[in-house]
Amino acid sequence: MSNLVCCQIIPPDVLYQIIKEGTSEQKDKFIRTLELSEILRTQRSIIAGMRGVGNILKIAGHLQKRRIVYDANHADDIFSLPGEPKRYEEDLKETGDNDVDSCFNNTGLVYDFYKEVFMRNSIDDDGMEMNSSVHFGVDFDNAVWTGSQMVYGDGSDLLFKKGSVASNLTVTAHELTHGVTDHEANLVYRGQPGALNEHMSDVFAAMCDQWVSKHTVDESSWLIGKDMLIEGQALRSLKDPGTAYPTDKQIDHIRDYHTGMLIHYSSGIPNRAFYLTCKEIGINSYSWQKVGKIWYATLIDKLREYSKFQDAADSTFDVAGSLYGKDSKEQAAVYKGWEGVGITPRESSDMTANLVGGKRRRRHQIL
Ligand SMILES: [Zn+2]
CATH class of the missing domain: 3.10.170.10 (Elastase; domain 1)
Known part of the structure; x- marks a missing residue:
């Protein structure tokens, strides 16, 4: 499987x-x-x-x-x-x-x-x-x-x-989300698909934490593994990748990406895109209400084993258009979120065009 x-x-x-x-x-x-x-x-x-x-x-x-x-x-x-x-x-x-x-x-x-x-x-x-x-x-x-x-x-x-x-709730949510990804997009655990796999675990962990605390975009720490380390504030920061602990090497822009980079570090690129998208929707909004739904639909219906960052950007942009309307505020927010990390979403006329590899095995679909 x-x-x-x-x-x-x-x-x-x-x-x-x-x-x-x-x-x-x-x-x-x-x-x-x-x-x-x-x-x-x-x-x-x-x-x-x-x-x-x-x-x-x-x-x-x-x-x-x-x-x-x-x-x-x-x-x-x-x-x-x-x-x-x-x-x-x-x-x-x-x-x-x-x-x-x-x-x-x-x-x-x-x-x-x-x-x-x-x-x-x-x-x-x-x-x-x-x-x-x-x-x-x-x-x-x-x-x-x-x-x-x-x-x-x-x-x-x-x-x-x-x-x-x-x-730590974010640790449990992060790890269990690997199980969700395993049953859905099934992203391979290396290269950009691996970084997207890590990214999905981080964003759903952050959202779960925010949902439990009822924290808005502005109120959340956006940290994974907060207060666990002897040295450092957390394991990862979605808001400011690379600042969680003294030797944190996570990156937050595609210009710093190179082939072979560890997936826990390159996952900072889509992590930051998610945070920026949430911020565009509004600092007083809740991440799981709109952006979370876009990301979830993308994870279960769009991404596949070998999807890359560009596929994630294109898919979330398409999904935002389907859920909230073409040229909606939500679709614009997704565009700006990815643009902020150096990846420009491409509009697809065919909603299945950006599926990469793998066979569809949906029991039900959001889209
Ligand atoms: Zn992980």
Whole structure:
């Protein structure tokens, strides 16, 4: 099905940098984090086959959210996953473990956001169970979507603050959106399609955060992973890419793009385009109401495995015209948003002209 192996929340070169410059203790710790991240990245099918309680409860087409949070008990091998079930829909009592309870609640908020704003029923739009394991590994500095479940470490207090990884709503929303993309546009995880994949996770995470807080464009921090890092304010800024932490290399304009650039850095270009589009609609507006709908329709109905930045610009422009009218304020806002990052949307007379690769497999369509 998918070509997306999975995603981890942190750009891999941040770990490489610490390994290169850190103390011997830090080197050992982060080499293990990298190893474990890599194992999780490549073992999605094994994990999928080991979902104990998840398999029992799996019934296609559920209309309500179904979450299970497991405790991995610090095991650092994938064969221990998912771990011991700690909290699920049938038992909503708080456990007292902040990682378990926050993860459970945030997963529910992400489900509610997709359902209420986009009428989407879970990751696959078919009631897929949302499984998460917390306390994975020892001081594991990452959060990973494996293709079938979420895995969260505790953080080491060297890179991420302890207890911050599993309790951050934008991290959960970002990673679960990789699952949504996996079931929709299925963008390959490299080059510009990979950057668009990362971008979609960031914009839907930012929107989910804003929807929960009822923050306007102006009120939002536009940060992903706020207050998680020991050094720096966040992992990424959609408003000002490249300013989230001291060595943040994210770019915000196509002139700075080059082939081979890490996708977590080139994703700053469409991220900034999204922010600028929202700003054009109005600083007192809500991102998810208009721009969010344009981006969602583009993700599920327009983009495909090998779509590039220009395809995203053209598609969002077309979708804005279809949803709000040709030459509407909304379509003009999309145009200005992309123009602000050096990409000029091209008008397409044929609404299918900018589809790139892949076969359509829609169950329903917004457009
Ligand atoms: Zn990601």
